[in-house]
Amino acid sequence: MPHETNGPAPRSRTDARRASPRLRLRIGLVLIAMVLSFFGARLVQLQGIDPKSYAAMAAAESVENVILPAERGDILDRNGLPLADSIHGKMVVADPYMTTDDAPALATLLSQRLDIDYFTTLTRLRKEGTRYQYLARRVPSTLANDVLAELREAGYKGITLEDDPIRDYPGDDVAANLLGFMGTDEPLGGFERTFNAQLAGTDGKARYQSGGGNRIPLGESTVVPARNGTPLTTTIDQDLQWFTQRVLNQTLKQYRAKSGSIIVMDSRTGEIMALADGPTFNANKALDADEDDLGSRAINDAYEPGSVEKVLTAAALIDAGKVTPRTRIRVPSSLARQDRVIGDWFDHGNIRLTLAGVIAKSSNIGTVLAADAFSPVDLVGYLQKFGLGQRTDIGMRGETPGILTPGDVMTSQQKDRVAFGQSVSVNVVQMAAAVNTIANGGVRVSPSLIKGSATTEDGTVVGTDVATRTRVVSEKAARQTAKMMERVVDENVGVAPRAQVPGYLVAGKTGTAQRVAPECGCYDGSTSVSFGGFAPADDPRFTVYVVVHAPQGEAGGGSVGGPAFSRVMGYALGRYRVPPTGGKPSRLPVEW
Amino acid sequence: MSSPAVQIRHRVPRLINSKASAAVEKARLTVVPRARTRAPKVPFVTLVTLVLISGVVGLLLFNTSMQQASFAATSLEDEATNLAAREQTLQMELEDLRNPQRVAMQAQDMGMVVPAAPTFLGLDGTVRGEKVPALPENKLDLTPPAPIKPKILAPEPTVVKVTAEPTPTTTETGKNKAGKNKAGKNKVDQSAQGRRSR
Numbered sequence: 011m012p013h014e015t016n017g018p019a020p021r022s023r024t025d026a027r028r029a030s031p032r033l034r035l036r037i038g039l040v041l042i043a044m045v046l047s048f049f050g051a052r053l054v055q056l057q058g059i060d061p062k063s064y065a066a067m068a069a070a071e072s073v074e075n076v077i078l079p080a081e082r083g084d085i086l087d088r089n090g091l092p093l094a095d096s097i098h099g100k101m102v103v104a105d106p107y108m109t110t111d112d113a114p115a116l117a118t119l120l121s122q123r124l125d126i127d128y129f130t131t132l133t134r135l136r137k138e139g140t141r142y143q144y145l146a147r148r149v150p151s152t153l154a155n156d157v158l159a160e161l162r163e164a165g166y167k168g169i170t171l172e173d174d175p176i177r178d179y180p181g182d183d184v185a186a187n188l189l190g191f192m193g194t195d196e197p198l199g200g201f202e203r204t205f206n207a208q209l210a211g212t213d214g215k216a217r218y219q220s221g222g223g224n225r226i227p228l229g230e231s232t233v234v235p236a237r238n239g240t241p242l243t244t245t246i247d248q249d250l251q252w253f254t255q256r257v258l259n260q261t262l263k264q265y266r267a268k269s270g271s272i273i274v275m276d277s278r279t280g281e282i283m284a285l286a287d288g289p290t291f292n293a294n295k296a297l298d299a300d301e302d303d304l305g306s307r308a309i310n311d312a313y314e315p316g317s318v319e320k321v322l323t324a325a326a327l328i329d330a331g332k333v334t335p336r337t338r339i340r341v342p343s344s345l346a347r348q349d350r351v352i353g354d355w356f357d358h359g360n361i362r363l364t365l366a367g368v369i370a371k372s373s374n375i376g377t378v379l380a381a382d383a384f385s386p387v388d389l390v391g392y393l394q395k396f397g398l399g400q401r402t403d404i405g406m407r408g409e410t411p412g413i414l415t416p417g418d419v420m421t422s423q424q425k426d427r428v429a430f431g432q433s434v435s436v437n438v439v440q441m442a443a444a445v446n447t448i449a450n451g452g453v454r455v456s457p458s459l460i461k462g463s464a465t466t467e468d469g470t471v472v473g474t475d476v477a478t479r480t481r482v483v484s485e486k487a488a489r490q491t492a493k494m495m496e497r498v499v500d501e502n503v504g505v506a507p508r509a510q511v512p513g514y515l516v517a518g519k520t521g522t523a524q525r526v527a528p529e530c531g532c533y534d535g536s537t538s539v540s541f542g543g544f545a546p547a548d549d550p551r552f553t554v555y556v557v558v559h560a561p562q563g564e565a566g567g568g569s570v571g572g573p574a575f576s577r578v579m580g581y582a583l584g585r586y587r588v589p590p591t592g593g594k595p596s597r598l599p600v601e602w
Numbered sequence: 603m604s605s606p607a608v609q610i611r612h613r614v615p616r617l618i619n620s621k622a623s624a625a626v627e628k629a630r631l632t633v634v635p636r637a638r639t640r641a642p643k644v645p646f647v648t649l650v651t652l653v654l655i656s657g658v659v660g661l662l663l664f665n666t667s668m669q670q671a672s673f674a675a676t677s678l679e680d681e682a683t684n685l686a687a688r689e690q691t692l693q694m695e696l697e698d699l700r701n702p703q704r705v706a707m708q709a710q711d712m713g714m715v716v717p718a719a720p721t722f723l724g725l726d727g728t729v730r731g732e733k734v735p736a737l738p739e740n741k742l743d744l745t746p747p748a749p750i751k752p753k754i755l756a757p758e759p760t761v762v763k764v765t766a767e768p769t770p771t772t773t774e775t776g777k778n779k780a781g782k783n784k785a786g787k788n789k790v791d792q793s794a795q796g797r798r799s800r
Binding site: 180256590 | 668669671672675676683684686687688690691693694697698700701702703706716717718719720721722730731732734742743744
């Protein structure tokens with residue numbers, strides 16, 4: 011204020027000290043220009059030279075990129091029960107930089123709660139030169155969150171969770187050989203791998219700005235939702251599959267057999283309702299199992315079917331009008347064919363059997379004599395129509411087509427052996443489908459394991475939707491063959507009375523074949539015993555086929571396969587409420 | 603727009619002609635002072651201020667509520683994820699309880715046995731199927747198959763063949779054994795030729 015009172019005098023003094031306005035303006039202009047040119051230079055540096063890096067740095071400050079894991083599709087049984095399902099899981103990750111100091115305490119707590127090794131955890135928590143260490147994988151989400159909350163409460167830092175879905179097989183070993191199993195990140199076998207494209211789904215992505223763990227409402231935000239995998243529905247019945255596996259396991263144990271398979275098929279639709287392989291494995295702990303048990307032997311291994319094949323020969327002969335079930339055959343005690351002698355499994359002199367008797371008593375000689383009406387081409391043609399020698403393409407990996415020598419290069423000796431089921435190799439599904447052809451009135455339905463349809467890894471569409479039906483033999487021939495097969499389980503005339511299911515008419519056929527040992531590629535004296543059949547014989551609903559490889563002791567198709575067949579068939583008939591038909595048992599004569 | 607002006611021009615000369623008074627003349631030439639109605643400033647300023655303040659406050663509140671909604675959304679999302687995980691875990695437990703193996707074990711412990719074949723009871727008292735008792739022999743062996751160790755954990759035993767010293771007694775047994783083996787082999791061969799298949 012005092013300055014203001016004597017205003018005029020000082021003002022004039024300042025005016026004098028200041029340079030002329032023009033000069034001042036110029037200096038000011040230069041200064042401003044200099045400052046602005048600095049700004050300009052900086053602008054060029056920021057925007058012109060490397061504009062992206064700053065934008066990226068700014069984005070990294072607050073933008074979060076999150077992968078939304080797709081949920082793997084379930085594998086369901088025919089009733090919609092999960093055979094394999096996926097649940098939320100977490101991996102527990104440590105930042106050793108932050109956990110080194112509390113490592114012992116953390117390791118104690120984590121090893122107790124997550125059931126992991128204390129010392130491994132301790133080492134990882136203290137690892138130097140890294141900021142990312144897995145501690146546990148595939149921990150159920152709820153447990154992982156609880157543990158993390160506990161850690162936070164106790165004041166520990168440096169442990170985080172990340173998404174890590176878990177694949178669970180509720181039945182442990184139920185259908186394990188079909189389902190396959192998962193490795194750390196990828197499917198390693200079975201349906202899991204074959205139908206991975208369908209099951210896997212596509213991971214989604216979310217990108218949003220966040221502050222303090224919360225999404226900024228008006229910030230940048232893009233979400234590509236995850237597309238979950240599509241469930242795969244199989245034709246397997248979980249309970250029946252379990253029962254079948256237990257029966258097989260019991261049979262293998264009882265006869266100390268090397269391996270075996272049982273298959274249950276819906277006679278009318280060709281749907282495989284149970285396919286048991288033994289020994290099997292626990293799909294939840296697949297890596298603990300023997301590598302040989304991981305695949306499906308029913309699909310991957312070829313073996314000689316033995317006498318079960320006789321029913322195919324007989325049905326073909328009847329269809330071609332060469333024989334009838336009552337055709338009389340004189341069966342000598344042995345049959346010399348060129349340089350080889352064909353014998354029967356039981357010692358006999360000259361006996362007189364009908365064709366039904368040949369089947370009931372499983373006479374090789376009788377079958378060979380009956381099959382003399384066929385040329386190799388005829389016989390092989392029929393067998394091919396029954397599905398032998400070709401893959402069934404049911405969606406299983408590594409299926410063997412079996413071995414069926416083409417008819418035009420088959421010698422007559424070979425044909426004789428093929429007629430009773432040697433010198434020809436099949437897989438279990440092929441053989442079951444062939445026997446089922448008789449059950450289904452002479453029409454072969456291609457077997458299927460997938461309900462609806464699904465595309466395999468190599469692009470083949472499989473499933474019930476694409477199942478084919480082809481007539482192989484006439485309905486009359488099939489019925490007559492079934493009548494003959496009924497005699498097999500007859501107490502008085504047949505070889506497998508133990509395959510009977512009380513109250514039901516059962517048709518079946520035993521088989522005992524020399525087995526080729528995989529170790530030497532030769533017949534080592536061990537056998538493959540089998541039993542294939544269907545019930546009720548006059549209106550078949552199920553076809554069950556049992557094969558047991560290398561049983562110990564006195565074991566034949568009737569004694570080993572028969573009881574297993576009976577149990578599985580009895581259970582299946584009860585489970586699907588199939589009442590006895592009350593039909594009259596077959597009275598076909600076996601001798602004359 | 604232009605028509606009223608034109609009317610005035612025509613009307614005014616008419617007035618001059620009819621009355622021709624000086625007052626009118628004068629009045630016509632006078633510059634009419636623009637009527638300025640001075641609206642009170644205060645209400646307007648208040649209004650603008652109010653609009654501004656309410657706008658800013660409203661925006662703030664809106665933003666806050668958005669933030670709060672975002673917090674709520676985040677926490678609800680977390681809760682949903684947790685609940686979904688819990689549901690799945692419970693589902694898994696349910697599947698474990700429904701596992702046929704577990705159910706069968708319990709049933710068999712209670713003395714139940716899977717029958718060999720079903721029997722059907724009709725409403726009229728008829729019985730279809732053969733009545734067979736479920737016997738203890740029908741019990742299924744439910745013990746899960748023993749876990750097979752991987753080959754790497756269960757290596758084949760190393761067999762070292764030691765040739766016994768030729769003392770009189772051992773030679774005899776050795777011969778016997780050799781003879782037996784031969785016989786056994788012959789038997790196998792015979793069965794291979796004769797019993798090709800059953």
